[in-house]
Amino acid sequence: MTPSPDLKIVETRVYRGANIWSYEKAIHLVVDLGSLEEHPTDKLPGFTDNLLQMLPGLREHSCSRGRRGGFVERLNEGTWLGHVAEHCALALQQVVGHDIRRGKTRQVKGEKGRYNVVFGYVDENVALAAAHLAVRLVNHLVQADPALDWDEELESFIKRAERTAFGPSTQAIVDEAVSRDIPWIRLNQHSLVQLGQGVHAKRIRATMTSATSAIAVDVASDKDLTTRLLGAAGLPVPKQESVRTVDQAVSAAKRIGFPVVVKPLDGNHGRGVCLDLRDEEDVREAFPIAEDQSRRGTVIVESFVTGKDYRCLIIDGRLAAVAERVPAHVVGDGTSTVQQLVDLTNADPRRGVGHEKVLTRIKVDKAAIELLESQGHTLDSVPAAGEMVKLTLTGNMSTGGISIDRTFEAHPENVEIAEEAARMVGLDIAGIDFICPDITEPVRETGGAICEVNAAPGFRMHTHPTIGDPQFIAKPVVDMLFPPGATSRIPIVAVTGTNGKTTTSRMISHIFKGLGRKVGMTSTDGVVIDERLLIRADASGPRSARMVLQNPRVDFAVFEVARGGILREGLGYERNDVAVVLNVQPDHLGLRGIDTIEQLADVKAVVVEAVPRDGHAVLNADDPLVREMRRKCSGQVVWFSMAEPGSEVRDMIDGHCRRGGKALVLNASDRGEMIVVKHGPREMQLAWTHLLPATFGGRARMNVQNTLAAAAAAFAAGAPLHDIRQGLRTFSTNYYLSPGRLNEVEVNGIHVIVDYCHNAPGMRALGDFVDRVGETLTSVHELGKAQRIGVIATAGDRRDEDMRELGEVAAEHFDVVVVREDANLRRRAAGETAGLVADGVRAAMARGARCRQVEIILDEIDAVRHAMARANPGDLVVLCVDTHPAVMTELESWSSWAQAGAGASDDAPAADPDYTPAAADGS
Structure with missing residues (x-):
């Protein structure tokens, strides 16, 4: 049979947290091979060689062999094309800098030719694009597709990834946060990111933080005001005047004295800055350039300070890095033209468009040509060997400049001046621009000055200097937001099971509300923040969980976790401190590939797998399927059981406690049933079940079980016994505390x-x-x-x-x-x-x-x-x-x-098919 390009994606899921396939977020594809089921890679002549030519990075994949080249071995031995699509999707993500290596491919049970393809991701949009391109590539290698130009498709994919990627500054901060186990959430498609959870959350946008003063940003944006403030503090600044017309600019330049600089009042990235203007005509030509980049139409004329361009980065009041910025230029070799030298420089793989890479490509515009002419060159000139030809006057990285690290060379007096400038403006993260002959000498002696103070300064000149050692400047930023020892996470309790989830979640929330915590809870009834119902809907999925983690009031989270949400998107968060599994019963079978109760138990067990080593899994010892989940827990297991003393389950629990474990059980006596907390050899009485309102005098046995689970979860989360007891005594199933539940x-x-x-x-x-x-x-x-x-x-x-x-x-x-x-x-x-x-x-x-x-x-x-x-x-x-x-x-x-005196059977409201109650807004 001749192979046909039949590989197709029939289902796509994006898991945004722990899921049934992986502990981390992942893309899940269900692919159908069609006729290709009969054609593994060893039966497709030339397939492997062509694939490795198009994606050479696949040679590095170890696959199941655990060594470099393992995947190539699998290709030569013969592997199915669903597996190939998985590795192609990973390799494409690696092409754009996403170091993802997690993936697996498994056949869909009972369906020949269909496979589950699962792989990790950094950006879900990039990963999905990689998945679709991987499938197109595999089909193209089976049978050439005239419409597929691989080089063009790959370039388009790379550009798409660059559009959604974090800038180098944001990425540096996020990477540092991840290294410290600080959770993060991307809040938009740009650079707005939340670090931490709930009440501990901080936000960053590029290098602005939630602690950055809006007034300070406004001050830094007003260069005239900045200069006056710094001058008033005795800091070295150039002479300066604000103007709005060409004539005013010329007059100001004459008063200040040539040469001068003309620049926009509130520009950025060096746009519109014109340097070394030596006469009236230069000022008149420069004014419209600066005015065009000024949002308010105001232009600054200041004295031209000669020297090198230095950027001092101040974070939380202290100097973090110093970089010397060299304007975009080329160096002659005696044989190449200026244009050829520019092209050669731009061919450097480190250079890209804008901020997409560590260096920016040099742009030859009208200003660059004029600057060339002032140096006696054109684009066709051949500079002498070793001659430096400038293409811009400013040293900004965004205009193609390079950086040289000078962090440990700055004179202490200059460091003090830079730190004082940041304090005067009020910025927590500031870029102080010096113009001076040498940063190693005091600027007050050499005639240097502060020419600008920048809010949201870029980090890439420090993290990726062209010359010198990189500076790890994201560390002081994260130190500022989360000082050593500060907490970034809030406790999370996840409750799952077939029945009783909502009631148990409400009990746990009620206990911690009594402790003074601001509890965020999700359930099938909605999202509740500090006892206020914010959204009335089935909120037992991952999106609702993320909503709670983003709320700045919440300091404790209780999530009802339903089967559907786990299968659809995963948990929506990385881990939970306490996982509660109540029971696993035959419900929702036959949906989303879950056909047996054992498969359903595997889904519920995801919350147990998300328990860290210092966390707890609260498990129902009376349910055999729940008991088995103990093997999937990295933390401690806390049992709860309604079994009688002497039973097999109680014997198992007693053995667990003899080894130092924890459990909650019922002990019967003539006076009733007592909930007992067991911790190692100790036994502590908690409450009589018949005295707890939710149990209806002990008759509601399901709520007795829910009470055991809630008390065990609260105990595992660190609540004192007397507070747990008080919470259970004051929780009832009235409509206000537990609407719709008994x-x-x-x-x-x-x-x-x-x-x-x-x-x-x-x-x-x-x-x-x-x-x-x-x-x-x-x-x-x-x-x-x-x-x-x-x-x-x-x-x-x-x-x-x-x-x-x-x-x-x-x-x-x-x-x-x-x-x-x-x-x-x-x-x-x-x-x-x-x-x-x-x-x-x-x-x-x-x-x-x-x-x-x-x-x-x-x-x-x-x-x-x-x-x-x-x-x-x-x-x-x-x-x-x-x-x-x-x-x-x-x-x-x-x-x-x-x-009103009406008889219930005679005059009560009649059944009206068109009746719509006023409060029927659903849940």
Whole structure:
């Protein structure tokens, strides 16, 4: 069979944090090889040689061999083209300076010819572009594509990467932060970056920081004001005047005395600066050039100070580096023209456009030609060997100049002058420009002066000098923002599991709120910052987590982490100090390639893998799948369990504690169940379960388990026991503390429970609670028997068998089951999901289940009204809700009718298909 260029990307995911494939952020492609599945590289003549010619960097890849050239060996032996695409994507990123080497390719289980291709990245846009170009390249090598010009495509890719790359100054600071384990978030597509998290966060934009004074920046931008301030402090500055017209400039030049300099009042990067103007005509020609670069239209005329151009970098009041700036020039060789020398200089790989590389290409413009003429040259002239021909007068790197490191040569008096200048202007990071004959001699004696003070000075002349040693100037910047010993991270507690995540997250948040912490919490209900609901939505994914980490008020984070977010984008952060795994139950199977409960456990285990060595994983010892996650934890394991003493699980926990471990367990006595904290040989009593409001006197067993998990997480995070105890005693499942999670209200004598239960495992736990509560109810109706009415539903993206199972479980605990549907049908037809759930109820009824009647009412509010209309005082109604604000509004209306004297069964609001509650803004 002749190979065809069939490689294609069928699915793309960007993981922005720890994920199921990698501890770090990664790109995940699902690729289809098509006919190429039958053609590994050893069966494609010339493929390997052509590939290595186009991407020679592949010769350095070790692949699984662990040595240089390992990937080339794999190519010669024969490897599949999905694997080749992975390495090409890595090599393309390396071409643009992104040193990424992490990658793996694995076949999609059960799908021949499809592969998961996973590789790391620095910039996701660059990585995605690399992935698509890699696929095009592989297909081109299989069968030549006339439309693909490799050199042109590679250059286009490089230019795209340069557009989104950090500048050298920002990159230097970010690299230093990473080396210190300081987390960072890019806030836009330019140079605005957040270093640190929450309350500890600092921001930088290039070399301006969140501590940079706006007034100081304005002062530095006004060169006239800067000179006057420095002069008033006794610092050496040139004579200077501000003008707005050519005639004023000429007059000022005469008063100051020729030669003079004409430059914009508020320019930058040396643009519009004209030096060594020796007569009136020079001033008149220079004025419009300077005026064009002045934002306010004001031009500065100052005395021309002769000497070399030096940049002193001041960071946090101290000198960090000194560089001598040499204007763009070429040196004659006796045979080449000026133009040829410029081209040769620009061919240096270190030179690029603007700030994309450590040096900037020399631009030959009108000003350069005029400067050449003043030196007796044209572009076609052949300078003598060793002759220096200037192409600009200013030494700015942005105009093609070079730099020479002079950090350890500056005279102490000059250092003191530069530091004082930065203090006078008020800049935390400042570039002080000296013009003087020699920086090693005091400028007051040699006649030098400060010609400019710059805010946001560039770092590349110091980090990448053309001559001399590089200076690590990012270190003092990060030291200024995060002094040694300062904290850059906030504690993060991540909570995952099939059921109980939201309640447990709320419990943990409540405990730390009692400690005075400003808690940022994400859950399926929204984003909460310091008890204020900022966004009402399903916020259990990575984007919401990043939103919390960016909030400057937050000093403690609690994240509910759902399966969907992990599969879609990863965690969205690097690591969590405490990972809580409550349980793993068969829910959401059949979605995104997760078909078994073991695969689902691997997804949940991502939060455990994100625990650092000094962190903790709080694991449910009663769940076998959760117990296995201990092997994936780099930190300490804290167990929680409801097992009885003497059981196999408790024996395992006792052995763990004998080795110095931690655990929370239940100890039963005649007085009730006591939550006990075990740490090594010590046992500390925490609280009676029946005295905690969230447990409903110990009857809500799922909340007993959630309480154990929350207390264990708080203990692992360093909360004192008495504060944990107080938090648990004051946390209840009322609507204000835990909306939509086991809220108990009484409406006209009817006991109503509002919960979120949407799956069979959750219904078993809720059913156990219903049975325990139901035993205590006494009907006041003439029939004398309290009935249990349940309104249930599930999401449309569950499997059919899961929907039927939900109905079967509900039928065991309710006398009447009303089946409704969520507003979001998730690609199901209206009535389809409810029909499957009702089928499960009927099947259980046929086997003798408790339920005696099942009804289908699709609209949520209509279903609630119907259930309430059927109920009598003393009955129990359980509402499994989707939009709890709308349901609670509806229940309040029933209470209002009762308070007004209306009978609940006769005059209560009727089911109206067009009814839309005012508070139904969803979650």
